Amino acid sequence: MTEPLPQGATIGILGGGQLGRMLSVAASRLGYRCHIFEPGAAPAGDVAFRVTTAPYSDTAALRAFAETVDVITYEFENVPTSALDLLESLRPIRPNRRALAVSQDRISEKTFLGDLGLQTAPWAAVNSESDLRAAVARLGLPAILKTTRLGYDGKGQVKLESETDIPAAWAAMDNAACVLEGFVAFDREVSVIAARSPDGSVAAYDPGENIHRDGILRTTTVPARLTAGQRSDAVLLAARILNALDYIGVMGVELFVTRAGLLVNEIAPRVHNSGHWTQQGCSVDQFEQHIRAVAGLPLGDGNRYADVVMENLIGDDVLRVPALLKERDTAVHLYGKGAPRPGRKMGHVNRITRG
């Protein structure tokens, strides 16, 4: 794939959640169709050209899916390796496998970032209760124990406040490979949504300032309260990550702003919840930016023409929709997920605070 994807081409998306849904809508604006592959319920299917409902172990379904698409991308990073091996033998996958492999495992990710000369929270690999005890002794408390794989939105992690928490914390991990992360005294959390295209050009949006609660993103505010120096450091750091991975697509890079500089908390090789504000703030939003990169089209420059506060609607927050629809300068985005469940992302709103 060296030529841009022609209009009318089909993009395959692994995963049919809200990110796939918004990617499919963005692809339509560029004249593309999307085919969603999703084992479970697929809200993305409401606005996709086609949907395949099958498990990732169904090689016939994977093969049939690949044959109808021109390029494959994904909306979440935990696609099984065996499925990716098969798909990659049939069609290009963007972003590439290395980006996925690095970000699927917290230890690979932290090692990769460290090798690039970037700072992370202090960490230690933990594979037993005695490892955990040694790690606590070295990193101090409080600290957070996380599974190395399959964690998201606060799942697969537990906070340790005192040494007496050690046995229960380790037991909760069910013998999974883990990493202990030391406490970071940060001033604020920000994220950079950056994109890289096949020709190596990189574009980043203004960093957004994030507020999490119970491990789940609640709000992102642009502009973030950063100095000009912090802002350019954040963008340069993201570009360094994308270049090192020979990345194609949009990536979310979560950062801690500390007195000692910027620390990388986590990277996500996909469009990211903290980039949803771009739907109202930029002429090319993160979803279209990702599709542009995957399709080999020129990237938008990321210029922002409004200030925005994005708020997630989680679980019963969605009951506030009737009132939210009446708010001035507020864009409501619902995901078509049916009944609310605690912790489930049901939608988001973008409030325009300055046009």
Add this chain to the structure above:
Amino acid sequence: MTEPLPQGATIGILGGGQLGRMLSVAASRLGYRCHIFEPGAAPAGDVAFRVTTAPYSDTAALRAFAETVDVITYEFENVPTSALDLLESLRPIRPNRRALAVSQDRISEKTFLGDLGLQTAPWAAVNSESDLRAAVARLGLPAILKTTRLGYDGKGQVKLESETDIPAAWAAMDNAACVLEGFVAFDREVSVIAARSPDGSVAAYDPGENIHRDGILRTTTVPARLTAGQRSDAVLLAARILNALDYIGVMGVELFVTRAGLLVNEIAPRVHNSGHWTQQGCSVDQFEQHIRAVAGLPLGDGNRYADVVMENLIGDDVLRVPALLKERDTAVHLYGKGAPRPGRKMGHVNRITRG
């Protein structure tokens, strides 16, 4: 239908062109699904939950379509009466039949507007060459002869410059019922995109200033060059039309700005090409506004947070897309229509001129 449509409900859309496509995307943001009914090619189908491809004479298909949807709307006004009769017996149609009937026929439309006390261009019904000769004698030249029905984008109309044009002009109309419209010396053309909800509340966007070429809209610019008085006159006039029709949904009202005040050129009982700028200028665009009205949700207030110039991509204009994708502060919207043909609307761009 007195309660708002619940999330997860399905909206039926008659017509599968670009307007249906953008309506379906807007509906998804509000948690709705769309089912498109379209006899021909349906670019809207790329982003719809379901598509029925059948002629409007296929009563079984119409019936099956109606049974899967909760409410029916349309993206163009020339749906055959027989199809509407059947559909209306099964599900509510919004906007209502009267709005369609009035706007399907230029004479009904002008009579309706005149009865409301609104000004139009001087006109005369023409059903024969001698009618045309008499109308020319009364209204003067230049003038435009139009079929009363089924005209759009400059089709079904011919301009008369001199009396010698009369026989050819009449012959070109193939004995269709026609109307002759006298020449209007206007300063500019503007349009108001307004919406009305089931509870009678009305919201209008800022008027846009339109430039047509060969009978096809080329650009819409907001804000339009209007005085404050003209601006409020335009909005009040649109509201009067919506209220008189007990209208539910978005309507496009095209106006001529003249020294003698505002003249109504044409009304369209649907989302309108001259409202595409709202996608980048407002938190609730015209497509979502229409869906909100049809679904009985609160309307957005129409507030504009950016200045925008919308440019249509017609026929080979679409070949400029690679360059347009590189433009700063420019949102590209393509319709997925395949090969360009002269006069065919392939997409549009919204240029943000002030954020």
